[in-house]
Amino acid sequence: MSEVLGPGPPAVLAVVLAALGAASFALAAGLQHRAVATAMDAGSATSAGLGLRAVGGLVRRPGWLAGLALGATGAGLHAAALVLAPVSVVQPIGVLAVPFAVLLAARAGGVRPAPGVVGGVALSLAGVGGFVALAAGSAASALADPAALPVASAVIGGIGLALAGFGALAAGPVRCIACATAGAVAFGLVSALLRALAQQIIAGVGALDVAGVLAGIAVLLAVGGWLVQQAFAAGPPELVISCLTVIDPLVAVGLGVLALGEGAAIGVLTAVGMTGCAVAAALGVLALARYHPDAARRAPRGPGRNSPAVRTAALTSDET
Numbered sequence: 001m002s003e004v005l006g007p008g009p010p011a012v013l014a015v016v017l018a019a020l021g022a023a024s025f026a027l028a029a030g031l032q033h034r035a036v037a038t039a040m041d042a043g044s045a046t047s048a049g050l051g052l053r054a055v056g057g058l059v060r061r062p063g064w065l066a067g068l069a070l071g072a073t074g075a076g077l078h079a080a081a082l083v084l085a086p087v088s089v090v091q092p093i094g095v096l097a098v099p100f101a102v103l104l105a106a107r108a109g110g111v112r113p114a115p116g117v118v119g120g121v122a123l124s125l126a127g128v129g130g131f132v133a134l135a136a137g138s139a140a141s142a143l144a145d146p147a148a149l150p151v152a153s154a155v156i157g158g159i160g161l162a163l164a165g166f167g168a169l170a171a172g173p174v175r176c177i178a179c180a181t182a183g184a185v186a187f188g189l190v191s192a193l194l195r196a197l198a199q200q201i202i203a204g205v206g207a208l209d210v211a212g213v214l215a216g217i218a219v220l221l222a223v224g225g226w227l228v229q230q231a232f233a234a235g236p237p238e239l240v241i242s243c244l245t246v247i248d249p250l251v252a253v254g255l256g257v258l259a260l261g262e263g264a265a266i267g268v269l270t271a272v273g274m275t276g277c278a279v280a281a282a283l284g285v286l287a288l289a290r291y292h293p294d295a296a297r298r299a300p301r302g303p304g305r306n307s308p309a310v311r312t313a314a315l316t317s318d319e320t
Contacts, residue, residue, distance in 0.1 A: 010084045010085060011084070011085050011089060013081075013084055014080075014081040014082075014084035014085035014089060014090055015081070015085070015089070015090075015093060015132060017077045017078070017080050017081040017084070018077070018078060018081040018090045018091075018093035018094070019093055019096055020074075020077050021073075021074040021075070021076075021077035021078040021081065021093075021094070022074070022093055022094050022095075022096040022097040022100060023074075023096070023097070023100050024070045024071070024073045024074030024077065025070075025071060025074040025094070025097045026096075026097040026098075026100035026101040026104060026241070027067070027070045027100075027104065028067040028068070028069075028070035028071035028074060029067070029097070029101055029240065029241055030067075030101060030104060030105065031063045031064065031066050031067030031070065032063075032064055032067035032068070032071070032229070032232060033232045033240070034063055035061045035063045035064035035067065036064075036229060036232040036233050038061070038063075071225075075221075078090070078094070078191070079194055081093075082191060082194045082195045082198060083198045083202075086135070086195065086256055086260070086262045087191055087192055087195045087252045087253060087255065087256035087260065087262065088135045088253045088256045088257065088262045089132055089135045090191070090195075091188070091191055091248065091249040091252040091253055091256075092128055092131045092132060092135070092249045092253065092278070092281070093128060093132060094244075094245055094248055094249060095124055095127075095128050095245045095246070095249065095281050095285060096124070096125070096128060097241060097244070097245055098124060098241050098242060098245050098284075098285050099120070099121040099124055099125060099284075101241050102117055102120070102121065103121065116287055117287075119284075119287060120284045120285070120286075120287030121284070122284070123280055123281070123283055123284030123287065124280075124281050124284030124285055125284070126277075126280060126281075126284075127277045127278065127279070127280030127281025127282070127283075127284055128277070128281050129277075130273070130274075130276075130277035130280070131274050131277035131278055131281065134270050134273050134274045134277065135266075135274060148258065148259040149192075149193075149196055149255075149259040149260070152255055152258055152259045153189060153192075153193070153216075153255075153259075156185060156188070156189050156251060156255065157185075157186075157189060157220075159185060160182045160185035160186050160189070161182075163178050163179075163181050163182035163185065164178070164179065164182040164223075164227055166178045167179040167182060167227070167230065167231075171234070172234060172235070173234070173235050173239065175230070175231075175234040175235070176231045176234040176235025176236075176239055176240065177231075177235070177239065177243060179227045179228070179230040179231040179234065180227070180228065180231035180235075180239065180240045180243035180244060180247075181243050181247050182224075182227045183223075183224040183225070183226075183227035183228040183231060183243075183244065184224075184243055184244045184245075184246075184247035184248040184251065185247060185248075185251050186220045186221075186223055186224030186227065187220070187221075187224045187244065187248050188247065188248040188249070188250070188251025188252040188255070189220055189251060189252075189255070190217050190220045190221060190224070191248070191252040192251070192252050192255035192256060192259065192260065193213055193216060193217050193220075194217065195256065195260060196213070196259075196260055197210065197213050197214070197217075199260075228240065228244070231243070242285050242286070245285060246282055246285055249278075
């Protein structure tokens with residue numbers, strides 16, 4: 001049996017918790033990327049990625065540990081939100097980590113966001129807001145299908161494993177995208193499993209093996225975290241965050257609809273509206289990935305194109 005959630009107090013609280021979690025993830029990503037970049041500059045990591053010695057060095061860096069603590073806080077807030085609302089409501093809110101990260105980077109650099117940044121933030125916020133509003137009004141809360149969930153999880157896990165293997169053989173931006181996408185697949189699967197487990201516990205039904213699901217979640221979190229650190233070592237943070245915030249919700253919402261029965265009450269018009277909002281949010285994320293302050297600083301190449309004046313001009317809007 002499924003029950004439509006509706007935009008009541010539990011859904012509102014879930015949205016607030018998920019938004020706070022997204023802010024925590026944005027702060028964590030910035031801190032951890034800086035720590036990884038410092039390790040790369042110090043020669044404790046190579047272009048092939050982070051080895052065990054490099055990871056051992058990271059755990060002694062206060063910035064990386066602070067990022068880890070913020071990431072754990074964000075995960076806790078996200079898990080609490082998943083107890084209160086379906087995956088299709090909670091997961092898309094993670095896209096807000098991108099505008100949070102961009103605005104934090106602009107503030108840290110002491111520059112005014114460029115028009116492309118402002119437009120990307122507005123588009124992603126509007127897309128996420130519309131998607132969540134539509135999902136909260138029609139997403140059903142139901143017990144996971146004990147037959148469909150393991151099969152879907154195995155398929156998704158296999159895709160993530162293939163991406164991780166491809167990333168291990170690649171280098172540069174390709175490695176970054178492959179590792180970040182594989183990590184996003186792992187985290188999306190974690191969210192779906194957490195929601196399924198919460199629903200089973202609340203209903204008092206033992207259809208899922210709680211110990212087995214918890215063990216699977218722990219493994220996925222560890223593997224996903226490792227892959228994200230490898231992505232940070234291979235590419236810029238905005239590329240990593242963009243992959244995470246686009247792929248993660250797609251995986252989690254897909255599993256929510258296919259294996260958790262959350263799409264049973266969604267009509268055709270609502271589905272079309274949600275699709276449009278998702279496309280708008282994705283376009284906003286792509287704009288932010290292009291105009292992110294760090295991306296603008298790295299874009300200029302060659303003699304005379306990397307001066308402070310050029311970098312500042314790339315980040316700020318015209319004064320005229």
